[in-house]
Amino acid sequence: MVVIIGAGVTKFDEHWELSFRELILEAALKAIESSGLHGEKIEAIYGGCMASGRFIGQEHIGALIADQLGLNPIPSTRVEAACASGGVALRTAYLSIKSGAHDIVAVGGVEKMTELSTEGVSFALGGAGDQEIELFHGATFPSLYALLARAHMQDFGTTEEQMAAVAVKNHANAIFNPNAQFHRQIAIEDVMGSGYVAEPIKVLDCSPITDGAAALILCSNEKAEELGLKGVEIIASEQASDSLAITGRKSLTELKATRMAAQRAYQKTGLSPKDIDFAEVHDCFTIAEILAIEDLGFFEKGKGGIATEKGETSLKGKIPINPSGGLKGKGHPVGATGVAQAAEAYYQLMELAGERQVKKAKTCLTHNVGGSGATAIVTIYRRFKG
């Protein structure tokens, strides 16, 4: 088994004053410090980053991170899976410990997005879709999720107000997260009046453009016990793939990769959705959170919108979803997101989450998606008694 023994997150923001390398350095140093270990104990690095080539013209991120941290010559590897890059980096690091190859590993996630114009960012993120049969025809990411949203509205009666309720709830949670990009309460009317990007998706249904980084230190159970370290145990990390384009899928009202990854994670742990105390899910658009809470089994298919509207996913609801503020309220530096979700799991289960603390949380799930659902990764955590 594998334990998270430290976590670090930069403030998620438009960081005009900070570079890509400064962001990842800050997150990594915070994670190392919180673990109580010295950096030289780290045996390998896995870094999630989606599109640094397009965003800042820089590739070879693995080597850059090790160099920046003064950790040469340990192996350092970049992992890319679009917006799921962070989650897949975490899983790769987890597997490297489970395989017995390493005892102590650092995981990073980083994206510097504001160096490009909004159109440039849109083009960079478009790389997560299918260039030849989606982007070629004028599709954008909001428009792909809009197609999923319209199908959900048609089949289950989900409304634009119910989608807006996701944004309102996540903004409300983000107020209690000092690292969140937004500290501003919004109302349903604000979302409804925010102008269409691709109908029915409006500006405030979308996660923002964000700079940020997150990092974790992972350790084998045995080593953690030997060193007397506390932390949060990863009890399952499962990943699934689906067709790159939405037209390759049977259903437009679910992300099958999410459902498959969740099913395997529940099987491995013997847990069911009822055993999860709270979850951090991939709400790149508000409809994505509705799909996620259904596909993860927290609510019946088609009932995610109404459950959100009724407050069942709020911080004090039946199952709190995105206590951190989610991608919508906290910000979405794409490559960092999956790692930041795991950092939130760590803060919550270690009871370090301040005003957004989910009371008596013992088991938590995170869910990270690449593109419109071609990659999904589900990770389950519980407190490590050490």
Place this chain on the structure above:
Amino acid sequence: MQQPLLLFIGDLRGDSMHNIAPLNWRKFPERYLLKGNYCEVCKQAFFPPRPICPNCRRKGKLIQMEMPRQGKILSYTKVHVPPEGFKNEAPYYLAVIELENKAKVLSQIVDSEQEKIKIGAKVKKVFRQIGEPDKYGTITYGYKFKVIQ
């Protein structure tokens, strides 16, 4: 040194994939004729053509097949914020279309009255220019769909 780097990224951005002439040329069968394929074992049609049948793997038997030119709208959206290369057309409609053989296609819906663009509407393929010419003047063509009565 910052300035040249930004210019370089700007270049890349303007050069999105659909403006590369050899790619367009390779895609003529798909984009001009809607050519896909069909697995004779599981009876499923694929567009674009798949190199391996995902249902039957090596037991599958794939043959080339031109897709039917009609289908119905499964979902649609009106795009208000367009990507590079589509500025002149916005707002425009995009839809997921289920063709008569169940294969799905993502396409623009054009030449149709707004109130007729809805889920379940019958559509047929038309041949159109896709996006604006790139900076080298390459014009790309392909399929779009229009609502039929």
